[in-house]
Each structure stands twice: as C-alpha cells, then as structure tokens.
Amino acid sequence: MSSRFVSLDTSDVRFPTSAELDGSDAMNPDPDYSAAYVVLRTDDVDGHEGHGFAFTIGRGNEVQSAAIAALRPYLVGRQVKDVLDDLGGAWRELVHDSQLRWLGPEKGVMHMAISAVVNALWDLKAKRAGLPLWRLLASMSPEELVGLVDFRYLTDALTPDEALALLRQQAGGRDERIARLEKNGYPAYATSPGWLGYSDDKLRRLCREAVADGFTQIKLKVGADLDADMRRMRIAREACGPDIRIAIDANQRWDVGPAVDWITALAPFEPWWVEEPTSPDDVLGHAEISRRVAPIPVATGEHVQNRVVFKQLLQLGAVSFLQIDAARVAGVNENVAILLLAAKFGVPVCPHAGGVGLCELVQHLAMFDFVAVSGSMDDRVIEYVDHLHEHFVDPVRIRTGRYLAPQAPGFSSTMRPESRTRFAYPDGPVWQQHRTPPPHP
Amino acid sequence: MSSRFVSLDTSDVRFPTSAELDGSDAMNPDPDYSAAYVVLRTDDVDGHEGHGFAFTIGRGNEVQSAAIAALRPYLVGRQVKDVLDDLGGAWRELVHDSQLRWLGPEKGVMHMAISAVVNALWDLKAKRAGLPLWRLLASMSPEELVGLVDFRYLTDALTPDEALALLRQQAGGRDERIARLEKNGYPAYATSPGWLGYSDDKLRRLCREAVADGFTQIKLKVGADLDADMRRMRIAREACGPDIRIAIDANQRWDVGPAVDWITALAPFEPWWVEEPTSPDDVLGHAEISRRVAPIPVATGEHVQNRVVFKQLLQLGAVSFLQIDAARVAGVNENVAILLLAAKFGVPVCPHAGGVGLCELVQHLAMFDFVAVSGSMDDRVIEYVDHLHEHFVDPVRIRTGRYLAPQAPGFSSTMRPESRTRFAYPDGPVWQQHRTPPPHP
Numbered sequence: 028m029s030s031r032f033v034s035l036d037t038s039d040v041r042f043p044t045s046a047e048l049d050g051s052d053a054m055n056p057d058p059d060y061s062a063a064y065v066v067l068r069t070d071d072v073d074g075h076e077g078h079g080f081a082f083t084i085g086r087g088n089e090v091q092s093a094a095i096a097a098l099r100p101y102l103v104g105r106q107v108k109d110v111l112d113d114l115g116g117a118w119r120e121l122v123h124d125s126q127l128r129w130l131g132p133e134k135g136v137m138h139m140a141i142s143a144v145v146n147a148l149w150d151l152k153a154k155r156a157g158l159p160l161w162r163l164l165a166s167m168s169p170e171e172l173v174g175l176v177d178f179r180y181l182t183d184a185l186t187p188d189e190a191l192a193l194l195r196q197q198a199g200g201r202d203e204r205i206a207r208l209e210k211n212g213y214p215a216y217a218t219s220p221g222w223l224g225y226s227d228d229k230l231r232r233l234c235r236e237a238v239a240d241g242f243t244q245i246k247l248k249v250g251a252d253l254d255a256d257m258r259r260m261r262i263a264r265e266a267c268g269p270d271i272r273i274a275i276d277a278n279q280r281w282d283v284g285p286a287v288d289w290i291t292a293l294a295p296f297e298p299w300w301v302e303e304p305t306s307p308d309d310v311l312g313h314a315e316i317s318r319r320v321a322p323i324p325v326a327t328g329e330h331v332q333n334r335v336v337f338k339q340l341l342q343l344g345a346v347s348f349l350q351i352d353a354a355r356v357a358g359v360n361e362n363v364a365i366l367l368l369a370a371k372f373g374v375p376v377c378p379h380a381g382g383v384g385l386c387e388l389v390q391h392l393a394m395f396d397f398v399a400v401s402g403s404m405d406d407r408v409i410e411y412v413d414h415l416h417e418h419f420v421d422p423v424r425i426r427t428g429r430y431l432a433p434q435a436p437g438f439s440s441t442m443r444p445e446s447r448t449r450f451a452y453p454d455g456p457v458w459q460q461h462r463t464p465p466p467h468p
Numbered sequence: 469m470s471s472r473f474v475s476l477d478t479s480d481v482r483f484p485t486s487a488e489l490d491g492s493d494a495m496n497p498d499p500d501y502s503a504a505y506v507v508l509r510t511d512d513v514d515g516h517e518g519h520g521f522a523f524t525i526g527r528g529n530e531v532q533s534a535a536i537a538a539l540r541p542y543l544v545g546r547q548v549k550d551v552l553d554d555l556g557g558a559w560r561e562l563v564h565d566s567q568l569r570w571l572g573p574e575k576g577v578m579h580m581a582i583s584a585v586v587n588a589l590w591d592l593k594a595k596r597a598g599l600p601l602w603r604l605l606a607s608m609s610p611e612e613l614v615g616l617v618d619f620r621y622l623t624d625a626l627t628p629d630e631a632l633a634l635l636r637q638q639a640g641g642r643d644e645r646i647a648r649l650e651k652n653g654y655p656a657y658a659t660s661p662g663w664l665g666y667s668d669d670k671l672r673r674l675c676r677e678a679v680a681d682g683f684t685q686i687k688l689k690v691g692a693d694l695d696a697d698m699r700r701m702r703i704a705r706e707a708c709g710p711d712i713r714i715a716i717d718a719n720q721r722w723d724v725g726p727a728v729d730w731i732t733a734l735a736p737f738e739p740w741w742v743e744e745p746t747s748p749d750d751v752l753g754h755a756e757i758s759r760r761v762a763p764i765p766v767a768t769g770e771h772v773q774n775r776v777v778f779k780q781l782l783q784l785g786a787v788s789f790l791q792i793d794a795a796r797v798a799g800v801n802e803n804v805a806i807l808l809l810a811a812k813f814g815v816p817v818c819p820h821a822g823g824v825g826l827c828e829l830v831q832h833l834a835m836f837d838f839v840a841v842s843g844s845m846d847d848r849v850i851e852y853v854d855h856l857h858e859h860f861v862d863p864v865r866i867r868t869g870r871y872l873a874p875q876a877p878g879f880s881s882t883m884r885p886e887s888r889t890r891f892a893y894p895d896g897p898v899w900q901q902h903r904t905p906p907p908h909p
Contacts, residue, residue, distance in 0.1 A: 136577035
C-alpha cells in the first residue's frame with residue numbers, strides 16, 4: 028500500500044525577544060520572534076515528518092496558524108508519492124485554489140501559510156531522499172527545476188525556455204561548485220551589531236566581535252534619527268576599520284523624497300547598500316530612489332510579497348541586490364522562480380535571514396543558487412543573526428564569517444520538540460511568566 | 469460616564485452561490501459568496517452597533533474571521549468617543565501596529581480584517597450621527613477629511629496640501645450635488661448578465677432585461693475561451709443594441725503578451741473597458757497592456773491591495789478607470805486616500821461591487837466622491853449585481869439603472885440577524901443541507 032498524509036498539525040510558538048530589544052529597528056521596535064509551525068505526518072513506515080513554519084514577530088501569529096490549518100484538506104488523505112513527485116503541481120493547486128486566492132491573491136497571510144506548507148513538503152521530500160535540501164535541488168535536472176516554477180505573470184520577463192537555457196548553462200559546473208561549498212561554505216554578513224535598541228558601547232563591542240569572528244560585512248539599522256544614524260555609522264566604521272562593508276537598513280521607514288535626503292546624508296560613510304528605503308510595494312519608488320542615490324546600491328525583498336513584484340523591481344533596474352526570504356513568498360518553488368529572474372537580470376541574490384529559523388532555511392536556497400542557477404558567490408552574502416538557533420535540531424553552523432553547508436537530510440526546519448512546548452503561546456511555561464502587554468495604552 | 473467598546477464579535481457567514489454558477493468567471497469558477505462579519509458593541513445607552521465585514525468567496529473565510537478577532541484588544545475597553553472622534557488615528561494604530569504589520573504589510577488577510585473593523589467603526593459613527601455614511605463624510609471639512617488619510621508612501625504623488633486644495637476646490641458645490649444625488653441617484657452598470665457559467669440563451673435574456681431595466685452599461689466575463697468570448701460579445705451586442713456600453717472583465721487571467729493578443733481579437737466588438745487583464749500586482753504589466761491595446765481603456769482595482777499600488781498605477785497612466793473596493797483596502801480611510809489620488813490624476817473611479825454586501829458599502833464612497841472629491845459623475849458608474857441584497861437591513865435601491873442615495877443612518881452594512889444565523893458556516897441550517905465538497909479530487 029502506498030503511504031498517505033495523515034495529519035497537518037499547527038502550533039503557535041513565540042519567543043519573548045522584545046524583552047532584550049534584539050531585533051529592534053525603525054519599524055519594529057519590539058518584536059517577539061514567532062513561528063506559525065506546521066508538521067506533516069504520513070503513515071509511511073519511514074516515520075519521516077515534514078516541518079515548516081511561517082515567521083512572524085508576535086501578535087497575529089495565531090492568524091497565521093489558522094491560515095496554515097486551512098490547508099489541511101488539501102493534503103490529508105492524499106498519497107505522499109503523488110504529491111512529492113510533483114511539487115510543481117502541488118504548488119499550483121495551493122496557490123491557485125479559486126476560493127483561497129481571493130484572500131491574496133498570492134500575498135500576505137495566506138501566501139505565507141502556503142510557504143510554510145510547501146516548505147514542509149520539501150523538508151519531507153529531502154528527508155526521504157536522505158539529502159539536505161540544497162543537495163536535493165542541485166540533483167534535479169534543468170527540466171525538473173523548470174517544472175517547479177509557475178510562469179504565470181512572468182513570461183514578459185522570463186519564459187520557460189529562457190529559464191531552461193539559464194539552468195543548462197550552469198549544469199556543467201555543478202559538481203565542482205558542490206565541492207567548493209562543502210569545503211569553504213558560503214559568505215555571511217552580520218546584522219546582530221546594528222539593532223536600533225542597542226547602546227553605542229554595545230554597537231562598538233559587537234562590531235569588533237563581528238570582525239574578529241571573520242565577517243567582512245555588517246549591517247546597521249537606520250531611519251529613526253538622522254543624527255544618531257550618523258553617529259552610529261561613524262562608530263561602526265571606526266570599530267570595523269576601512270575594509271569592512273557596512274550596509275544600512277531602513278525597514279521601509281521613508282517616503283521617496285525623505286529617503287533620498289536621508290541616504291544622501293549618510294553617503295559620506297559609504298554604505299555598501301541601503302535596504303528597504305520605502306514600501307516593499309512601491310516598485311516605482313524604489314526605482315526613483317535608486318536613480319537619485321546612485322551609486323549607492325538599493326536592496327530589498329524580505330517583505331516583497333511574490334515573484335510578480337520581484338519581476339517588476341528587476342524590470343525597472345530598481346535594485347542592485349535582491350533579498351529573498353524563505354518563508355514569505357510561497358516557499359521553495361517561488362524562490363526558484365525568483366532566483367531564475369535574478370539570474371536573467373544579472374542581479375546578485377543576498378538572502379534575508381534572522382528572526383527564528385530563517386537562517387536555517389534560506390542557506391539552502393543560496394547554496395542551490397550558487398550550484399545551479401547563478402553559479403557565482405561574487406558579492407553574494409547570506410544575512411546572519413545569532414539568535415535562537417539553539418531551538419533547531421540542525422542549526423546553522425558559522426565558521427569565520429561563512430555558513431557551512433548543511434549535511435543533515437531535510438530543510439533544517441525542524442524545531443526541537445521541547446522548544447515548541449516551552450515557547451507555545453499562550454500556554455507554554457515561558458509565557459506563563461511573561462505577561463503579554465496590551466497592544467494599546 | 470463615557471461609553472466604552474464592550475465587545476468585538478465575529479461570525480463566518482457563507483452563501484452557497486456556487487450551486488447556481490452565479491459569479492463564475494475565468495478565475496473563480498465556483499464562488500460561495502461569504503462574509504467574515506464583525507459587530508462592535510458599546511455600553512452606550514443609544515444601543516447602536518457598528519457592523520462591517522470582509523468579503524471572501526468561501527474557503528478561508530474562517531481565516532479572515534480569525535484575523536478580525538485578532539483586532540479585538542485594540543478596541544475593547546476603549547472609550548467610544550476617543551476612537552470615533554479620531555478615526556484617522558485609529559486607522560494608523562491598526563495599520564501600523566508594529567507586530568501585526570509583519571503579516572502584510574498592508575495587504576491580504578490582515579489588511580482586509582482592518583477594513584472590516586474600520587468600516588464597522590464608520591458604520592457606528594454614522595449611526596450615532598443619524599446620517600448615512602456618504603452624508604456624514606460629505607459633512608466633514610476638507611481639513612477633517614485630510615486628517616483621515618495616511619500619506620505615508622504617497623507624498624511623491626500627493627501631499628496633504630495638494631489633497632486639501634483638491635477638496636477645497638469642490639467644497640462650494642457640495643449642497644447642490646447632494647440635492648442632485650438625492651433626486652437622481654448615481655449611475656450603475658450591470659454585471660449579472662455576463663457570468664461565464666451562463667448559457668447563451670440566458671446571456672441574451674439577461675442582456676435584454678438589463679437594457680429594459682434602464683442600464684446603459686453591462687459587463688461580460690471573458691478569458692476562458694476566445695471563440696466563446698467572441699460569440700458572447702456578438703450575442704450581447706445584438707441583444708443590447710449599439711448604444712449600450714459593454715465592458716469586459718478577464719479577472720487576472722492573462723500574462724502581458726496573451727492579454728494584448730486576446731484584447732486585440734475582441735477589439736472589433738468595441739469593449740468599453742477591459743478589466744483586470746493581468747495580475748493586480750503588476751503595475752508595469754498594466755501599463756504595457758494599456759499602451760499596446762490603446763485606445764481600449766484598461767480598468768483595475770478590485771484586487772489592488774492598498775493605496776501604494778493604486779498610486780503607481782496612476783503614476784504610470786496604466787489605467788483609464790480606477791475600481792475601488794470597499795472591503796479590500798483598509799476601509800473608508802484608505803478609500804478616501806485613493807479617491808484623492810484618482811482626482812489628482814484625473815482618472816474616473818468606477819467602484820467594484822457585487823459579491824455579498826459590496827454594493828451596499830461602496831455606493832456611499834462613490835456618492836461621497838461625487839459630492840466632495842471629484843465633483844463629477846461623467847463616465848462614472850458603480851457596478852451592480854442583483855445578488856443577496858435581501859440579507860441586508862438597508863439594501864441598495866436601484867431605479868432605471870441608477871443607485872438611489874441611501875437614507876438610513878450608517879454604512880448599509882448591517883446584515884439581517886436571521887440571515888447571519890441561517891447561513892452561519894458550518895453549523896447554520898443552510899450548511900447542514902449543502903455538503904461542502906473537498907477542495908481536491
């Protein structure tokens with residue numbers, strides 16, 4: 028008998044990170060990093076489970092969990108092999124469900140829910156294959172990879188034939204690049220020094236530590252106070268020395284005009300990129316800012332809702348670095364589409380990470396990009412934040428500023444059961460101690 | 469003692485419209501029109517309640533309800549007068565909550581939930597004022613109206629001062645326009661004839677009925693089959709005669725290239741506009757299609773997620789008609805912003821309606837636009853679909869193809885309690901008879 032999916036279980040897991048101002052920026056002063064977590068179980072004797080999650084920053088994580096639960100009837104009862112053998116088809120079914128798509132379409136809570144479930148399916152597929160996800164993806168033929176992608180709304184920028192040609196171009200060097208990754212890892216940059224809530228002394232200390240740890244790029248949050256930003260940029264530059272790249276991140280703080288003024292004021296400190304200067308929905312705004320602050324590069328993507336918006340950012344030349352997130356667009360499949368778009372337009376992908384578990388996930392996508400899509404690590408770095416990795420069964424491993432290639436089968440998405448219990452919201456023991464403040468005074 | 473909000477209750481109400489193929493189009497073959505419904509209650513002796521809802525088409529309505537429930541702590545316990553006297557402030561608090569905004573930002577399920585609650589607040593405010601909403605809005609000064617709008621991410625296209633100037637320009641003629649509206653109503657167009665699921669005979673009969681009822685514009689759904697679309701356009705043109713405007717609506721069916729080809733093939737039938745040719749997220753795609761199918765006008769908006777995307781459509785000249793929806797962007801306040809943007813760019817607003825209750829809501833916004841913002845009814849029409857009005861306490865009234873101006877206090881958003889009970893999902897009596905089919909085979 029072929030095995031079937033027997034359950035899709037969700038849980039609301041929240042970490043009280045706001046207590047330490049970890050993760051504070053101009054738009055998110057007090058995040059409680061959270062996961063709307065999903066476990067897919069089958070009746071297969073192998074006992075493997077698929078784990079995935081949507082990342083949120085606290086309030087609303089229960090809404091995200093409810094959205095994941097709404098996908099239960101799409102999987103439970105179906106044959107595992109049918110679904111895992113055609114994850115392109117499964118993706119289309121979930122994303123284009125004619126009733127659910129009204130809740131987006133392809134954006135926000137429902138799309139992130141699909142992300143969690145799609146990623147859990149990939150985790151399961153990789154565990155069953157006995158491979159880390161990046162290796163599983165790197166073992167797929169160009170034709171199979173193109174079959175994962177939904178080209179709806181993309182064909183004015185990228186056709187299936189063009190995608191196939193891009194992938195075939197890189198097919199030859201895959202083994203050599205896999206070997207390089209397994210030997211040297213993938214470059215990371217450090218965001219931990221630069222949260223807005225930290226004191227100048229803590230900023231200075233963390234900058235020095237990042238350099239000592241081998242990072243060649245750090246990032247500072249900006250956008251709350253220009254004088255403070257200039258002071259913090261100066262401190263960071265002094266602490267890091269002249270050779271370290273210092274990126275800045277405004278977390279959507281500005282309108283177009285104020286963005287240009289603020290960035291121009293910080294230009295003397297030579298920011299490596301300026302990230303999320305304005306609304307992630309404003310492709311024209313990003314293009315206008317890019318044009319007016321050149322040669323300072325603009326980066327964005329962690330809040331970009333789907334491949335259609337990424338397509339437009341690329342069509343306009345609005346970004347010089349494209350930042351994918353593993354859990355906002357609809358999972359692995361849509362990120363493959365976005366990696367292909369970036370390759371077509373020649374824009375380096377520098378993934379967003381941090382939060383809880385985002386580093387664990389996105390490292391697989393960056394490494395797959397290197398092996399099979401862009402074929403390059405030039406000017407490419409994965410964000411690294413040293414938070415909450417201890418809650419994962421297969422946590423990221425960082426050595427001298429680089430992500431080591433994951434070796435365990437799966438998507439590195441499995442959170443320790445004891446962490447899921449301890450940080451369960453609102454009934455877990457940790458939340459019995461933390462009183463949740465009301466959202467209004 | 470000043471009164472406070474004492475409860476925010478949600479309910480999941482679904483109508484089994486898919487049984488009759490009402491509402492079927494190229495992307496939504498079998499919608500069950502649904503409302504994630506919210507009732508705000510206070511301890512005021514006036515006994516007024518604020519009613520609002522997010523509209524969905526079936527599956528996922530429970531997710532939408534959960535999102536509305538997540539807003540409960542933002543209102544319950546607060547003083548009613550404080551909130552209702554500063555609905556601009558209340559809007560900002562809900563939309564910019566630093567944790568909830570991660571779930572969007574400003575899009576999808578969470579934004580639609582805010583829409584439902586913001587609209588319920590306006591319903592309550594209008595009931596307390598003893599005015600239909602459109603009259604309440606029309607009684608506000610230009611300064612008060614500008615105070616409702618969040619200009620974040622808009623100032624490269626529209627500043628508060630420009631908005632104020634636009635509103636002051638129309639302030640003089642308000643009384644005369646109110647009198648015209650109360651006498652003659654506001655033009656409507658009829659979508660009921662054109663659903664894809666209907667037979668040719670039914671299409672012909674409904675076209676004739678629409679003309680006999682006084683409508684001067686109808687709309688056909690297209691995009692599933694080109695030959696069938698040409699045949700249906702021919703039937704509609706014959707049945708309506710040469711003087712009736714026939715708009716077409718593709719419901720996001722096409723990529724850019726195929727959109728241009730399909731619309732070009734339908735051009736001989738002189739469509740009045742082509743609606744939603746592609747993804748609502750693709751502002752560049754809309755601009756490209758507009759350019760290539762000119763002079764056929766492009767319309768969009770029912771799925772446009774927020775004011776930032778509307779801004780870009782207008783900046784690019786990508787649409788000739790802008791279609792607001794009362795319950796997708798974050799309620800009245802954001803629609804005031806969008807009406808102001810449209811006025812700035814000189815683009816007529818022709819609201820989306822239909823579904824359940826959308827006609828009831830959006831008529832107020834179109835009438836407010838006429839009285840206080842655009843000052844014009846030229847080439848402006850509100851969509852009208854003759855479904856489910858019987859479930860509302862203050863249903864729309866249509867005479868000779870025009871919406872009569874609502875007279876009852878409030879936002880016309882109150883659904884009859886017996887309808888909410890009967891169609892409650894999944895436990896109401898109607899759903900005890902209809903078995904819900906599984907979403908997959």
